[in-house]
Amino acid sequence: MAEVMNKELSRRGFMMRAAALGLAVPAVGALLSACNGDEEEEAVSAAASSDDDHDADDHVAAADDDGPSADAVRVAKDPADIPGPIDRSEPEHVLVELETVELDGWIDEETSFRFWTFNGTVPGPMVRVREGDTVEVRLKNADDSQHPHNIDLHSVIGPGGGGYVTTVAPGEEAAFEFKALYPGVYIYHCAVPHIPTHVGHGMYGLIVVEPEEGLPPVDKEFYIVQGDFYTDLRPNQGGHASWDGDAQFREQPNYVLFNGMFAGATGEHTMTAEVGDRIRLFVGNGGPNLISSFHMIGGLIDVLHREGQAEATHNVETTLIPAGGSSWMEFQMDVPGTYVLVDHSLGRAIDKGAIATIEVEGPDNPEIFNPLDD
Numbered sequence: 361m362a363e364v365m366n367k368e369l370s371r372r373g374f375m376m377r378a379a380a381l382g383l384a385v386p387a388v389g390a391l392l393s394a395c396n397g398d399e400e401e402e403a404v405s406a407a408a409s410s411d412d413d414h415d416a417d418d419h420v421a422a423a424d425d426d427g428p429s430a431d432a433v434r435v436a437k438d439p440a441d442i443p444g445p446i447d448r449s450e451p452e453h454v455l456v457e458l459e460t461v462e463l464d465g466w467i468d469e470e471t472s473f474r475f476w477t478f479n480g481t482v483p484g485p486m487v488r489v490r491e492g493d494t495v496e497v498r499l500k501n502a503d504d505s506q507h508p509h510n511i512d513l514h515s516v517i518g519p520g521g522g523g524y525v526t527t528v529a530p531g532e533e534a535a536f537e538f539k540a541l542y543p544g545v546y547i548y549h550c551a552v553p554h555i556p557t558h559v560g561h562g563m564y565g566l567i568v569v570e571p572e573e574g575l576p577p578v579d580k581e582f583y584i585v586q587g588d589f590y591t592d593l594r595p596n597q598g599g600h601a602s603w604d605g606d607a608q609f610r611e612q613p614n615y616v617l618f619n620g621m622f623a624g625a626t627g628e629h630t631m632t633a634e635v636g637d638r639i640r641l642f643v644g645n646g647g648p649n650l651i652s653s654f655h656m657i658g659g660l661i662d663v664l665h666r667e668g669q670a671e672a673t674h675n676v677e678t679t680l681i682p683a684g685g686s687s688w689m690e691f692q693m694d695v696p697g698t699y700v701l702v703d704h705s706l707g708r709a710i711d712k713g714a715i716a717t718i719e720v721e722g723p724d725n726p727e728i729f730n731p732l733d734d
């Protein structure tokens with residue numbers, strides 16, 4: 361019985377995902393159907409005819425009859441919504457103002473969840489400073505928050521990364537300064553106990569510390585942060601999902617997401633580029649628990665600054681991004697089409713949502729990729 365229920369839920373999820381994604385994004389639709397086609401149908405009927413009679417699966421909540429929150433808004437951060445490159449040759453004093461906001465948002469197109477955020481999005485804003493800058497971080501906790509919050513930036517050399525001195529109750533504000541000594545790309549996150557619960561509600565983002573000489577110019581830059589979400593509902597069940605602390609303890613998330621929403625950066629929210637563009641991705645992993653096997657289907661990372669290190673590695677297919685870690689990478693697509701970014705632990709992509717797309721437009725390039733008719 362439990363197996364039947366799982367299969368049916370999974371199939372329902374597949375149908376909804378196919379409807380939501382496949383029509384708008386043929387490449388994603390093909391991916392999903394390739395992994396959820398007739399074989400699964402056979403498995404469902406085989407399970408249905410079995411004599412096993414287990415109780416209902418206690419890992420899957422019933423669909424929420426009350427429906428999703430009426431207040432749900434889009435919290436998924438647009439990957440293109442980031443500050444531009446640093447354009448100065450001297451260090452400065454930089455003010456970074458962040459507000460912790462708890463709000464109902466869409467974790468998939470049918471399901472809402474109470475997110476805890478920096479500035480109302482997951483991830484929070486990408487902060488961009490220069491090596492040698494003095495950074496003043498001012499953290500406000502919104503008046504209507506239910507929990508204290510703080511910020512620990514991995515670019516900070518100092519106790520708690522700033523967490524101890526920024527713990528603020530609802531309606532309060534705190535601030536500190538730090539010197540950005542080391543160029544790289546770093547996670548920031550809330551570190552109020554119970555920390556996995558705060559991070560698991562979406563409280564993370566990236567801070568980029570550009571080297572003194574800056575980063576090489578590129579045509580496009582995007583910002584993606586993966587996170588694992590522990591909810592009582594599975595993707596696309598519909599309704600309002602609640603936090604599942606037991607699932608967090610067991611490290612078994614129902615959602616694994618780029619930018620806080622199931623396939624949030626696909627379809628009308630896809631990233632876009634032209635054939636031949638140099639593209640830079642800043643990719644982080646907020647966790648709280650899983651590591652990411654970050655991969656681009658049909659592409660290759662030709663310049664990889666693994667974990668933000670100064671020296672680049674070249675021609676990498678899949679790169680590990682630890683929980684609480686990040687990388688920046690560059691590549692170009694010389695052939696037009698849809699490129700799908702995934703966590704290559706593929707169940708997390710296909711079933712749990714860690715998918716994003718880059719739509720590349722421009723002339724065909726048969727010398728590099730040439731489908732043959734015969």
Ligand SMILES: [Cu+2]
Nearest residue numbers: 509550552558
């Ligand atoms: Cu918090």
